Amino acid sequence: MAEIRSTCCYCGVGCGVVITHDQGHITAVRGDPDHPANFGRLCGKGLSLHETVTGHGRALYPELRRQRGAARKRVSWDEALDHVAQRFAETIRQHGPDSVAFYISGQLLTEDYYAFNKLARALVGTNNIDSNSRLCMSSAVAGYKATLGADAPPTCYEDIDHADCILIAGSNAAWAHPVLFRRIEDAKAKNPDLKIIVVDPRRTATAEIADLHLAIEPGTDVALFHGLLNAMLHEGLTRPDYIAAHTEGWAALETLARDYAPETAAELCGISSDQLLTAARWFGTAKATLSLYCMGLNQSAAGTDKNAALINLHLATGHIGRAGAGPFSLTGQPNAMGGRETGSMANLLIGHRDLASDADRAEVAQLWHVPSIPARPGKTAVEMFEAIRSGQIKAVWIACTNPAQSLPDQIAVREALAAAELVVLQETYADTETAPYADVLLPAAGWGEKEGTVTNSERRISRVRAAIAAPGEARPDWQIVCDAAMRIERELKGSVSPLFNFDSPRRIFDEYRGLTRGRNTDISGLDYTTLEMIGPQQWPYREGATHGKQRLYGDGRFPTTSGHARFAAVPYRAVAESTDARFPLHLNTGRLRDQWHGMTRSGRVARLWGHAPEPAVALNPADLAQHGLKAGDIVQLQSRRGTLRVVAEVDGSVAPGQAFLPMHWGSRHLAGNGINTLTLPVIDPKSFQPELKHCAISVSKAELPWRLIAFGTPRDSDALALLARAQAWLPQFEFAVCALTPEAGGVLLRAAATQAPSDDVLAALHALFELDGNDVMRYDDRHRGNVRRVRLNAGRVAAVCLSGDGTGESWLREFHGQGLPAAALGAMLLAPTAKAPGGAAARGRIVCSCFGIGETAINSALRSAGGDAANRVAAAQQQLRCGTQCGSCLPELRRLAASAVMAA
Ligand SMILES: Nc1nc2c(c(=O)[nH]1)N[C@H]1C(S)=C(S)[C@@H](COP(=O)(O)OP(=O)(O)OC[C@H]3O[C@@H](n4cnc5c(=O)[nH]c(N)nc54)[C@H](O)[C@@H]3O)O[C@H]1N2
Ligand SMILES: Nc1nc2c(c(=O)[nH]1)N[C@H]1C(S)=C(S)[C@@H](COP(=O)(O)OP(=O)(O)OC[C@H]3O[C@@H](n4cnc5c(=O)[nH]c(N)nc54)[C@H](O)[C@@H]3O)O[C@H]1N2
Ligand code: SF4
Ligand SMILES: [Mo]
Numbered sequence: 001m002a003e004i005r006s007t008c009c010y011c012g013v014g015c016g017v018v019i020t021h022d023q024g025h026i027t028a029v030r031g032d033p034d035h036p037a038n039f040g041r042l043c044g045k046g047l048s049l050h051e052t053v054t055g056h057g058r059a060l061y062p063e064l065r066r067q068r069g070a071a072r073k074r075v076s077w078d079e080a081l082d083h084v085a086q087r088f089a090e091t092i093r094q095h096g097p098d099s100v101a102f103y104i105s106g107q108l109l110t111e112d113y114y115a116f117n118k119l120a121r122a123l124v125g126t127n128n129i130d131s132n133s134r135l136c137m138s139s140a141v142a143g144y145k146a147t148l149g150a151d152a153p154p155t156c157y158e159d160i161d162h163a164d165c166i167l168i169a170g171s172n173a174a175w176a177h178p179v180l181f182r183r184i185e186d187a188k189a190k191n192p193d194l195k196i197i198v199v200d201p202r203r204t205a206t207a208e209i210a211d212l213h214l215a216i217e218p219g220t221d222v223a224l225f226h227g228l229l230n231a232m233l234h235e236g237l238t239r240p241d242y243i244a245a246h247t248e249g250w251a252a253l254e255t256l257a258r259d260y261a262p263e264t265a266a267e268l269c270g271i272s273s274d275q276l277l278t279a280a281r282w283f284g285t286a287k288a289t290l291s292l293y294c295m296g297l298n299q300s301a302a303g304t305d306k307n308a309a310l311i312n313l314h315l316a317t318g319h320i321g322r323a324g325a326g327p328f329s330l331t332g333q334p335n336a337m338g339g340r341e342t343g344s345m346a347n348l349l350i351g352h353r354d355l356a357s358d359a360d361r362a363e364v365a366q367l368w369h370v371p372s373i374p375a376r377p378g379k380t381a382v383e384m385f386e387a388i389r390s391g392q393i394k395a396v397w398i399a400c401t402n403p404a405q406s407l408p409d410q411i412a413v414r415e416a417l418a419a420a421e422l423v424v425l426q427e428t429y430a431d432t433e434t435a436p437y438a439d440v441l442l443p444a445a446g447w448g449e450k451e452g453t454v455t456n457s458e459r460r461i462s463r464v465r466a467a468i469a470a471p472g473e474a475r476p477d478w479q480i481v482c483d484a485a486m487r488i489e490r491e492l493k494g495s496v497s498p499l500f501n502f503d504s505p506r507r508i509f510d511e512y513r514g515l516t517r518g519r520n521t522d523i524s525g526l527d528y529t530t531l532e533m534i535g536p537q538q539w540p541y542r543e544g545a546t547h548g549k550q551r552l553y554g555d556g557r558f559p560t561t562s563g564h565a566r567f568a569a570v571p572y573r574a575v576a577e578s579t580d581a582r583f584p585l586h587l588n589t590g591r592l593r594d595q596w597h598g599m600t601r602s603g604r605v606a607r608l609w610g611h612a613p614e615p616a617v618a619l620n621p622a623d624l625a626q627h628g629l630k631a632g633d634i635v636q637l638q639s640r641r642g643t644l645r646v647v648a649e650v651d652g653s654v655a656p657g658q659a660f661l662p663m664h665w666g667s668r669h670l671a672g673n674g675i676n677t678l679t680l681p682v683i684d685p686k687s688f689q690p691e692l693k694h695c696a697i698s699v700s701k702a703e704l705p706w707r708l709i710a711f712g713t714p715r716d717s718d719a720l721a722l723l724a725r726a727q728a729w730l731p732q733f734e735f736a737v738c739a740l741t742p743e744a745g746g747v748l749l750r751a752a753a754t755q756a757p758s759d760d761v762l763a764a765l766h767a768l769f770e771l772d773g774n775d776v777m778r779y780d781d782r783h784r785g786n787v788r789r790v791r792l793n794a795g796r797v798a799a800v801c802l803s804g805d806g807t808g809e810s811w812l813r814e815f816h817g818q819g820l821p822a823a824a825l826g827a828m829l830l831a832p833t834a835k836a837p838g839g840a841a842a843r844g845r846i847v848c849s850c851f852g853i854g855e856t857a858i859n860s861a862l863r864s865a866g867g868d869a870a871n872r873v874a875a876a877q878q879q880l881r882c883g884t885q886c887g888s889c890l891p892e893l894r895r896l897a898a899s900a901v902m903a904a
Pocket of ligand 1 (some may be wrong): 011012136169170172175176177200204217218221294296297331332333590591593595597693
């Protein structure tokens, strides 16, 4: 057994982990007690990281197809990379450097990012390099630059402990940044006077902790922030001295703010003016106000304006540059920051240089020893795929992102991928939604297998370390890029220069930090050895420094030409696609607590399925009633771009007139093109970020009378292999979902169609779940269309397939999941009865995934405990252990406890 320190590869909190490994296997992960981002804590996703390193579905060998339509074949690295080099060089020679593009990811390490960026800018000569951070952080980048002059979060995590007002806007941190949220809970427990304001159209788990929840109408944040400024002006809560000394552009903003009287703004936002005034007073009178914000602000056609309007409030009240105060954008991905620092996006340049500046480009060219850096801005993510679709871009190299799942307007995206002359995909997994479009598949080393650095939300750089070797022939991303780059150079120039002569990530980091010297991201004083010795550090970290810089702008000087911060006076604009009679609902999308994006990793961990066991759209009870629907119905969602069938779920936290779809469900778990079939590709004109949070949809019942539910534990207990085989069936049905069962090592397939399929299809599905042998119990009522199969193993339900009306599904699932003795029930197991024949109490949704505790047990513990909500939570924790490990379910435990108090 050995241990090694690294960083969690999921969210931007950037928790330190300690990996335990043994003879080439990662056996456990725990929080690093010394890491300043988490001090030993991890959330449920971090705690299950070792379970993602299973090898299942991994891309193991380079694969290549020379002709479209043919199958990819395993080839050597040399053959794959020579092919990439020849095709890229050929395309560049024929159509120019802008006919190729790189679409990369905020989950790459800084060294990977650097290599890609150098390849595009220094060698190929194109700025067509963009990343999935365009879907994520680009409005935050543009918002910071427009106001503070540079893309730098001025704050740090410790500010949470010093603030006495925290505004959380468009962030469901309880689910998306759980370890940071634990710190907010701690701060609140220590200081009950800490005021927390949550701005979110939904009553999220984060809103549970709020003293004030502003459930604004979708997309009205700018109106809210201007309204708050108006109120603060009236009440004398702004800081004229700070404004005069450190800012510019105030007059225009003050004039604009007059249009947003509290009543006017509150009405636009659908809240009361009292709520708005309370928020303004808390924000303005606090000694230190901290704002945390995320995708509810960024993923909008007015995302930059939302960011800037919030930063205005901090500048106007002087809540910046001090302990506990400032605008703090939470980064989504573990290294979105590294991508921004290395300038690896279409409109950025390394070290926060300006792509539009001749001098900056010349300086970078000189540092890289190349003649020039191209001036023409590159295509940003959505534009890039549009250019691929139209044939303007012919070859695209995609790494560490899954565009056939995560980009908006999937039908168009998939047309683009199909139209491209060459798609190179550099992935850890071979079974993503994007993989079928790849002409070349380059297998990448993943978390636990690669070395480098990442920067978290608070500008802190941490080391990522390898514990085990990558499987098969997979290689680290930086190495793949450097190897390919040298081949491309040979093709283009006939010889190879030292441009990509790196033999380790350390060498890349050293070159990179040299390029930051004198810039505001200066880390010239920070190398791997320093990180090794003194641990993770925040930038800037200049030559000779002994520690990084905790907070920025304490001196009131900003990185603008005048040294003053700039107010942004931009009026509110409504969401890009409004609802109407045909598309009456606002569709909001976002995250689940226990899943990560396209689920290539989290989706392979059974217990992470407990909290949200199947894809579903959340609707307010009033909307269900109005559309004649009930929970569990299969519904058809339609937008101007496409349709999606999914199960409807009743959810009072979603406001009437709105719907919420988790962003995770793509074509690997749901028939069709995934949830982004519906979403809108309209982009913010300043940040180029698409409006993923809002589009207009209609909902109607999908009339699919034939139903099938199959679930079971495979005899060889290889659930992930069965999942892969079940997923292959998804496209066969008008509606279908595939999932892991959180317990019993099983897989679930649910399907529906207008008509029953042929007997052959049913027989194949029975065979899939091993329901075709002699030991299987059978019930065929062809007249009613009910065909039922049950297999027992050691007296427990091992597999079930119910075709027809599906009666009895819920109790059969309890028998399977809980492993209840079932042999004595005999033929009762086949009876199409809705009521459990005994012994299978429904446990409800699993709230605590660490210990697999369901809602039913939690509710009964909470009810029998008595006392106030906090007492009841403590009692349930003691009795059931729920919420005592990672703590991610604490907000829900508190909500359930509050209802128990109400009911008492
Ligand atoms: N569990 C989990 N955690 C993650 C991730 C994951 O996949 N799973 N992904 C990571 C990544 S890359 C990111 S970017 C972050 C995202 O983290 P968050 O941004 O916190 O998560 P989301 O759920 O996308 O969106 C946040 C909230 O914005 C709200 N919202 C929608 N429209 C509006 C609006 O107009 N105004 C306001 N004020 N709010 C609105 C939504 O209702 C939602 O609750 O999470 C990171 N952490
Ligand atoms: N509707 C809607 N859509 C959204 C969002 C939303 O809120 N709503 N959010 C958007 C946001 S904020 C984001 S960040 C994107 C995320 O969208 P994606 O980037 O598509 O999400 P992931 O599934 O994390 O994709 C990362 C891929 O990289 C692979 N991978 C993991 N590690 C490595 C590695 O080390 N090397 C390589 N080469 N590959 C690796 C994984 O298997 C995975 O397929 O989705 C966006 N799309
Ligand atoms: S909060 Fe969870 S997902 Fe985010 S870095 Fe920490 S352990 Fe990983
Ligand atoms: Mo993100």
